[in-house]
Amino acid sequence: MTQHIDSVKTYAVIWITLLVLTVVTTLVAFVDLGPFSVVVALTIAVVKMMLVALFFMHLRHSGKLTQLAMAGTVLWLGIMVAFTFADVATRGWMGVPGR
Amino acid sequence: MADHAHAASPALQVQFDTAEQQKDASTLGMWVFLITEVMFFGGMFLAYIVYRAAYPDIFALASSSLNVYIGAANTAVLLCSSFTMVLGVRAAQLGQKKALAINIVLTMLLGFVFLGVKAFEWREKFIEHHVPGPSFHFAGAAMQGPAQLFFSLYFAMTGLHALHMVIGAGIMTWLLINSIRGKYSAEYMTPVDIGGLYWHFVDIIWIFLFPLFYLIDRHLK
Numbered sequence: 499m500t501q502h503i504d505s506v507k508t509y510a511v512i513w514i515t516l517l518v519l520t521v522v523t524t525l526v527a528f529v530d531l532g533p534f535s536v537v538v539a540l541t542i543a544v545v546k547m548m549l550v551a552l553f554f555m556h557l558r559h560s561g562k563l564t565q566l567a568m569a570g571t572v573l574w575l576g577i578m579v580a581f582t583f584a585d586v587a588t589r590g591w592m593g594v595p596g597r
Numbered sequence: 598m599a600d601h602a603h604a605a606s607p608a609l610q611v612q613f614d615t616a617e618q619q620k621d622a623s624t625l626g627m628w629v630f631l632i633t634e635v636m637f638f639g640g641m642f643l644a645y646i647v648y649r650a651a652y653p654d655i656f657a658l659a660s661s662s663l664n665v666y667i668g669a670a671n672t673a674v675l676l677c678s679s680f681t682m683v684l685g686v687r688a689a690q691l692g693q694k695k696a697l698a699i700n701i702v703l704t705m706l707l708g709f710v711f712l713g714v715k716a717f718e719w720r721e722k723f724i725e726h727h728v729p730g731p732s733f734h735f736a737g738a739a740m741q742g743p744a745q746l747f748f749s750l751y752f753a754m755t756g757l758h759a760l761h762m763v764i765g766a767g768i769m770t771w772l773l774i775n776s777i778r779g780k781y782s783a784e785y786m787t788p789v790d791i792g793g794l795y796w797h798f799v800d801i802i803w804i805f806l807f808p809l810f811y812l813i814d815r816h817l818k
Contacts, residue, residue, distance in 0.1 A: 503690045513680040524669040527812035539808035546804045554683045554797045571632045575639050
């Protein structure tokens with residue numbers, strides 16, 4: 499593994515971007531976007547997560563195995579979410595008492 | 598560990614062929630641990646989403662009672678601590694021992710600022726009777742149960758996040774002691790790297806807690 503050492507400037511740019519995104523997401527929260535308020539807030543959160551993971555956690559320099567493990571996380575989390583909602587979202591369909 | 602066959606690199610454990618292999622194994626191991634943490638927090642995020650979908654109005658009211666400016670400021674504090682952490686890792690990569698120690702101390706201090714602000718927020722909840730329990734009362738909610746549920750999730754999730762921060766501060770203390778003892782060099786700084794991964798992960802959890810608890814229903818108020 500050749501060690502990649504990013505410049506302080508790269509980290510500073512990411513840091514400032516993260517702070518700007520925090521201000522943006524806070525201000526946008528006061529604007530009524532209807533159902534898109536959730537979408538915007540979570541999209542900004544995902545972008546912030548990606549910036550932290552790729553740059554601060556060096557994921558873009560990491561080996562294929564680590565990146566595969568990360569892709570696996572998304573998959574398993576997706577399964578957990580999908581199965582939970584397959585349950586919760588369909589409970590009313592059958593009219594079963596005590597749901 | 599200094600007297601085994603790998604005399605050329607004293608930090609190299611006997612079961613590894615090269616320092617590179619050892620570092621890859623450590624990094625992958627840490628990521629696997631973080632994946633278990635993602636699933637752990639993921640379950641709680643799911644619980645929050647399910648109950649928010651069940652009681653949207655009361656969750657919106659309860660969410661709006663949190664102080665968004667304090668939450669945003671605390672997010673900024675945590676992002677700053679991630680920045681000093683990554684500068685610490687960089688200093689370790691370059692073998693700059695003094696810069697490493699300074700950045701670890703800064704990271705720890707910012708972590709304590711975050712925890713202090715959090716403690717202040719929790720104190721407010723106690724004063725307002727927004728802590729789940731016999732004295733719970735949330736004015737303006739049609740049903741107290743779902744409001745109590747919101748604050749149960751709030752305390753469970755921010756509480757577990759804070760616990761991770763406390764553990765992180767412990768890891769920083771350990772890294773600081775070892776860095777002052779001169780255990781880390783440009784050739785061997787895996788613990789710093791891995792401690793950094795943990796710290797950034799805890800930061801990412803907050804990146805999601807902040808919008809979910811403080812922001813998404815703010816416009817309804």
